[in-house]
Amino acid sequence: MEERRKFLKSLGATTVGATAAGVAGSLAVDANGEAAATTPAAPVKIDPRLRDAFPDVEVTAHTGEKFRFYDDLIRDKVVMINFMSTRNEQGFPVTAKMADIAAQLGDRLGKDVFIISISRDPAYDTPRRLAAFAQKHGVGKGWYLVTGTYAAAGALETRMYRHKHESGALTSALCTGRDRKVDIVFYGNGGAGVWGTFPVDIRPDDAATRITWVMPGKMPTGAPRRAGPRRLNAAERLSHNRDA
Amino acid sequence: MISRRNALKVGLTAAGTGMTTKLANAAGGPVPQSGLIFPQTFTPSIVERPSPPATPFVAPLNVMPIAQPVNPASLVPGPDPLRHQRYDEFLPQKHYVQRIGEFRWQYHPEPPYDQGTWSWGFNGITPGETYHAYYGEPVFLRRINELPPVGAGNAAFPLPSVTIHLHNAHTASESDGIPQDYFNPGEFWDHHYANFAAGFDPREIMGTLWYHDHRLDFTAPNVYAGLSGFYLLFDEKDSNNERDRNPEAFRLPSGKYDVPLILHDVQFDENGQVIWDFFNPAPDAGTMTPTALYTTNGMVGDRFTVNRIIQPHFKVERRKYRFRILNGGPSRLYDLSLRADSSRPRKAVRKGEKFFVISTDGNLLEEPLVKKRIEVWVAQRHDVIIDFSHFAPGDHVYLVNHLEMRDDGAGTTGRELDEGNLVMRFDVVESKRKDPSRIPDEMRELPTIDMREVRKERLFVFDYDNGLWTVNGKLMDPNRVDAAIEQDSAEIWTFRNAGNSWVHPIHTHFEEFQILEVNGKAVKKGDVLRARKDVVSLGPNMDVKFFGRWRDFLGKHVMHCHNVVHEDHAMMIRWDIVPPGEGD
Ligand SMILES: [Cu+2]
Numbered sequence: 001m002e003e004r005r006k007f008l009k010s011l012g013a014t015t016v017g018a019t020a021a022g023v024a025g026s027l028a029v030d031a032n033g034e035a036a037a038t039t040p041a042a043p044v045k046i047d048p049r050l051r052d053a054f055p056d057v058e059v060t061a062h063t064g065e066k067f068r069f070y071d072d073l074i075r076d077k078v079v080m081i082n083f084m085s086t087r088n089e090q091g092f093p094v095t096a097k098m099a100d101i102a103a104q105l106g107d108r109l110g111k112d113v114f115i116i117s118i119s120r121d122p123a124y125d126t127p128r129r130l131a132a133f134a135q136k137h138g139v140g141k142g143w144y145l146v147t148g149t150y151a152a153a154g155a156l157e158t159r160m161y162r163h164k165h166e167s168g169a170l171t172s173a174l175c176t177g178r179d180r181k182v183d184i185v186f187y188g189n190g191g192a193g194v195w196g197t198f199p200v201d202i203r204p205d206d207a208a209t210r211i212t213w214v215m216p217g218k219m220p221t222g223a224p225r226r227a228g229p230r231r232l233n234a235a236e237r238l239s240h241n242r243d244a
Numbered sequence: 245m246i247s248r249r250n251a252l253k254v255g256l257t258a259a260g261t262g263m264t265t266k267l268a269n270a271a272g273g274p275v276p277q278s279g280l281i282f283p284q285t286f287t288p289s290i291v292e293r294p295s296p297p298a299t300p301f302v303a304p305l306n307v308m309p310i311a312q313p314v315n316p317a318s319l320v321p322g323p324d325p326l327r328h329q330r331y332d333e334f335l336p337q338k339h340y341v342q343r344i345g346e347f348r349w350q351y352h353p354e355p356p357y358d359q360g361t362w363s364w365g366f367n368g369i370t371p372g373e374t375y376h377a378y379y380g381e382p383v384f385l386r387r388i389n390e391l392p393p394v395g396a397g398n399a400a401f402p403l404p405s406v407t408i409h410l411h412n413a414h415t416a417s418e419s420d421g422i423p424q425d426y427f428n429p430g431e432f433w434d435h436h437y438a439n440f441a442a443g444f445d446p447r448e449i450m451g452t453l454w455y456h457d458h459r460l461d462f463t464a465p466n467v468y469a470g471l472s473g474f475y476l477l478f479d480e481k482d483s484n485n486e487r488d489r490n491p492e493a494f495r496l497p498s499g500k501y502d503v504p505l506i507l508h509d510v511q512f513d514e515n516g517q518v519i520w521d522f523f524n525p526a527p528d529a530g531t532m533t534p535t536a537l538y539t540t541n542g543m544v545g546d547r548f549t550v551n552r553i554i555q556p557h558f559k560v561e562r563r564k565y566r567f568r569i570l571n572g573g574p575s576r577l578y579d580l581s582l583r584a585d586s587s588r589p590r591k592a593v594r595k596g597e598k599f600f601v602i603s604t605d606g607n608l609l610e611e612p613l614v615k616k617r618i619e620v621w622v623a624q625r626h627d628v629i630i631d632f633s634h635f636a637p638g639d640h641v642y643l644v645n646h647l648e649m650r651d652d653g654a655g656t657t658g659r660e661l662d663e664g665n666l667v668m669r670f671d672v673v674e675s676k677r678k679d680p681s682r683i684p685d686e687m688r689e690l691p692t693i694d695m696r697e698v699r700k701e702r703l704f705v706f707d708y709d710n711g712l713w714t715v716n717g718k719l720m721d722p723n724r725v726d727a728a729i730e731q732d733s734a735e736i737w738t739f740r741n742a743g744n745s746w747v748h749p750i751h752t753h754f755e756e757f758q759i760l761e762v763n764g765k766a767v768k769k770g771d772v773l774r775a776r777k778d779v780v781s782l783g784p785n786m787d788v789k790f791f792g793r794w795r796d797f798l799g800k801h802v803m804h805c806h807n808v809v810h811e812d813h814a815m816m817i818r819w820d821i822v823p824p825g826e827g828d
Contacts, residue, residue, distance in 0.1 A: 182712050182719050184813065192395035194403055196461040199712075199719035199814050206723060210461065213405055214470070217393025220430025224388045227427035229327045229434065230419030239722040239818070240424035241417060241801070 007130040051075070052193050055159060057152035059118070062130035062145040069156065073144065078113045078215050080207075081186040082200060083157055084145070085121035086133045092180045097200050100136045101185075104208035108140025113211050118156055119147040160186045189214040206239075295512040299353040301669040307503060308429035308473065308551060311373035313338040316384070319636035323384055323434060329416040329797050334438035340375070342366045344406060345390040346397050346573035349470065351547070352554040356516035362398035363470040363518070363552075364391065370552050371506050371572075372455070372473030379449060379479040383437040393429045402462060402469040404429050410451060410475055411623060412606050412778045414442045414758065416701050417799025418661050420753060423460035423816070424722045424800070439477065442755050443795045447691040448776070449479050450756070452606035452625045454506070454566045460722065464543060464574045464808035465520050470552065472572050474504040481688075482608060486681040496602065496630060497566040497681040504568040507620070507667065508552065509576045511545035540711055540813040542575025548645070548667045557669045560641075562633045563679035568601070573622040575807045577747070578645045580667070581617050582630065588637040596634025596641070600683050600748035603627035606777040607756060608687040615772070621749035623806040624779045626772075629683055632672050641670040683713035690776065693758060697734035699827065702727060706750065706782060706815065707742040707804070711804060713815035720804070729794045730827035736760070738789045741782045748782045748810060752803035754821075757792035779806060794821050 056070040080101070084094050098117060102109055109115065119125035119153050125133075130145040139145060147153075187210065188195030198210050229241040238244075277598065316339040323339075325331040333347075348360025349370050366372030366387075377383050391397065391404035405428045409421030418425070419435040442448040453475040457466035478484040486498040496502070511519045520543065547554050571578055586593040601613045606625045618626045632736045635641060646664030707714050729735060737757070739750050757778035759767050763786060767773045780788045804816035 071749060180710055182709050182714060183714060184719070189394060193400035194394060195401075196403065197813060198461055199721060201719070202721050203723050206721075213403060213461075214394055216395040217395060217404070217429060219396060222430075224390075224430055224432045226321065227431035227433050228425055231324070231326045232329065232418075234798075240422070241800070242425055242427075 018033075051186075052190065052195065053159060055152070055155040057148060057155055059146035059148040059152060060127045062127055062134040062139065064127055064131075067144070067146065069146075069152075070190075071230045073116055073146075074115065076191040078211065079116055079187065080113065080211055081116045081118065081160065083120045083160070083183070085123050086129055087117055087121055088180070089133075092183070094183060094200055095133070095137050097204070098143075098182050098185075100138070100204035101207045102138075102140070102143055104204045105211070109140070112215060113142070115143040117143070117145045118153060119145065120153050120157060122147045122150055122153050186212055187214060189216070192216065269559075284774055294536060295545070296356055296516060298354055298357060298547065298554045300356065300556040300666060303553045303556045305503075305505075305531070305556040305558035305668065306553045307441070307500075308369065308371055308374045311340055311342075311375045314341050315339070319386055323436075326808070327434065328418060328436040330438060331436060332407075334382040334436070334440065336436065337381045338377075338383050340383065342372060342384045342385065342387045342408075343368075343390050343409075344387060344471070346392055346399060349552060351510070351512075351516070351552060353550060356514065357512070357554070359516055361512065361516055361518055362400060364402060364466070365470040366473060370470035370472070370569070372471075374504055375455075375475040376471065376484065377437065377439055377475060377477050379439055379441065379477060382439050385435040385437065387427070387435065388432040389427050389429050391429050399469050399518070402465040403459055405459060405462075406457050406466060406471060407459055408435070408455050408471070409753070409811045410435070410437060411454045411456060411473070411751075412753075413437060413453050414440070414448070414450075414755060414796065416797040417801060417821075420801060421458050422753070422800055422802055423458050423463070423720075430682040437475075438795075440555055443793065445691055446479075448756065449476055449482075449688065450607050450776075451482055451603055452476060452504070452570070452627055454570055454572075454613045454625070456572070459796055460720075461812055461814075464812050467572065467808055468508070468510070468520060468543065468574050469518070472506060472508075474570070474685050476504070476568070491624050494608075494684045494687060495680065495682040496684075497564045497679075501561075501563065501681065502566045502568070503558070504570065505550050505668075506552075506570045506572045508572045508574075509545035510547050510549050511543075512708070522523060534751045540713065540809060542807050544576050548665060550643075550668045553665060555668060557671050559671055559673055560632050560670045561675035562635065562637065563675045564629050564631045564681045564683070566629055566681075568625060568627050568629060569618070569620060570625045571620040571622050573806065573808050575622065575809055577622065577749075578620045578667075579617055580620060581644050581646065581664070582641055583644050583664075584635055584639055584641045586635050586641075588636050588639070592634060593639075593661065596631055599626070599628035599630065601626055601628050601772060602683075602687065604775045605756070605777045605779055609772075609775055610688065610690060611686050612683055613772060614768060615651075618772070619679050619781065621747075621779060621781045621806075622808070623749055623751055624781070627764060630670075631683075632670065633675075633679070637672055637674045639672040640814050643667040643670070643674065690758060690774075693760075694734070695791075696725070697793065698736055698791070699730055699733040701736040701738070703738045703740060704750075705742050705801070706748050708746060712813050713748075713810040715803075715817050718817075720802075720814035720816035720818070722818055724818065725820050725828075727819035728822045728826065728828040729819055730824045731798060731821050732793075732795055732824065733827070734791060734793045736789060736791055738787060739780050739782050741784055741786045744784045746784060747807075748815070749806040750780045750782050750803065751778055751806045752792075752799075752819075753778075753801040755793055755795065757790040759788060759790045761787070761789040763787050797821060798823065 051070040054070040056068050059069050060066050125147045134145050183200045184197040185200050186197050194214050228243050230243040293599045349363035350360050351357050363370050364595050405426045407426045409420045457471035459466050481494050483493045484498050513519050582597045584593050599615050601615050644664040645667050759773050798821050800820050804811045
């Protein structure tokens, strides 16, 4: 506690938007998420009132295209976001699972919904390596494997779901996600500002259904329609009681 | 109980913020940080961006109206008996409709709150109407989703697709409001509440239930947006009549003297709109600069609301009241006491500064317990009787939250009531009539625990992994049955918290259980845990073992952490009641 207080004092003020990634000491980032070998770290700006608090860092896709993470990939889009690493696919086959979900989505992928897979091992996962990896997993239209700096990856990962700061101190285990046993897919609608998560190991058809939950809906007309419960049937084994 | 006390200490981050928790400050400024679920290294954003000020005790308490039945002929299409287990056996005698929609709700009369806060609720209000239901009088309730679709509403963070769970009701799966049973804008769902005691055992009769959203992946934002309310059950003993001539009746304070209080802590932006704020600055013990980030820890607001009013006042007569105190979450925990500003001698006043706890988790105890403090974790309920006849007209009595004294070496000074957050204020006035209500000596006997009924013992380990919340190492999957329980069997479950800093209020649906042991020690008489429970307060490194029965219906249910942010990320299991012989 004492240590922290001193630390805060040394900062002068703990401005809300101020943030950091690249806190491992050797890496720092500027507002564009570019890494530089300086100490101490300059923060990646995350303003919680803007862009659904996504850091608008620059990332490079397996296609070689460069994107602003929020402006180009999130704003006004329905997306699924996950973290991966090519070196850890064997240990935690998250990309294979995303490929199953992509297959369920069919041609809605790239039209109604996009997948963004962020490498948490950006130094190793160069765009070239990601391209080869993408080919192996049949990554097609509407799915981007992206890489950038440690800082950018760390800022994104921190934004999504980590409350601890391992993402700042990128050890090799964390880069590759070697110790990972559970994980989530972050999904939402950048236009509406609604965000949720689902565990990555749910059934692909379930995952493909969940992404429809955050798609823009139509204002209903006419009399309300019954959603359930459906008629009882002891033989069926569905996971819910809704009308089919 | 040692570990439990430590658990509560975990929340005392105020030390790092330079904030005081003295009464005066608590009343006017932002709420101090006691009672949080965060570890000490974590500074939630309520410290960084407090809600706009709101003068405490200006707004009167909102007392929700009692739900009124509708003519069943007005339901089009009508109820379909083939969709509900045991419908013909428990034919609905009262029918209700709830329209779930978006509206502006005034949390406080001062600007910016006076403009109204975009909220979600039932029939135009939040919390929704209070239901008065009776054992032997089954209820049919149609809920219609009239929320604007995704992207069309004013409250952006919740999902306009809902499922409404009736918390601790003995209800068939299809009417329970499980996370998977959602209905979207323009759709409705029919709920059949049979209102009978589990196993037809009168000792299983319950009293204070509540309903709230339980949407898969979105429970936390949806409840936070306003989707909660009370459902009270009465019977011939707890008869909703303090003048009841039936000698069996408890004659608890009733009518306008029976007041449900739901506590939600909410955070607002500069326009008085609710913030769903996962983006908490989180400096970490000097190793890095502060960072704005999404957390899965929990959502904590800096405005205490009671029945969705910021720090209200409530005029009370000098007599007994029954308050049904519910922590509606999303994540904050409370330790509540009473403190009076009174002109009367301190000794006399002290007699009034206590709770007669008559029920926990909504179920009347064997006998009332007199407590100075009550700990209320998320989703837990305490029915308490407060006797205001100990105070004088003009006195103010505060409901104070203070989780734990700071462990700063000063020890207990007897001045601990000076600390805390003022949740609401009772303003005492003279009573015109004699108080006919009673505090009974004895209430409901506990159901017998018969170990010969036990078919299976299960262990559930709750932990943190990779920023997520696990049960037995896994996250929620509605297509996976984590426990197949045979109907009419009993089981012994152990909840184990493998984490050393996190606390989890763990709730299991459908039927109440009785705690056998906490950390290997039996629950003693006089402990509020000696009760029929549906939420376990699971502190760090804690083991809680209980006995439960699963009767009367078949189907899918869930058990989960009721820190609803943990639930959404995804500390929940599905369990099924299956026919005998088909269990796991
Ligand atoms: Cu929890």
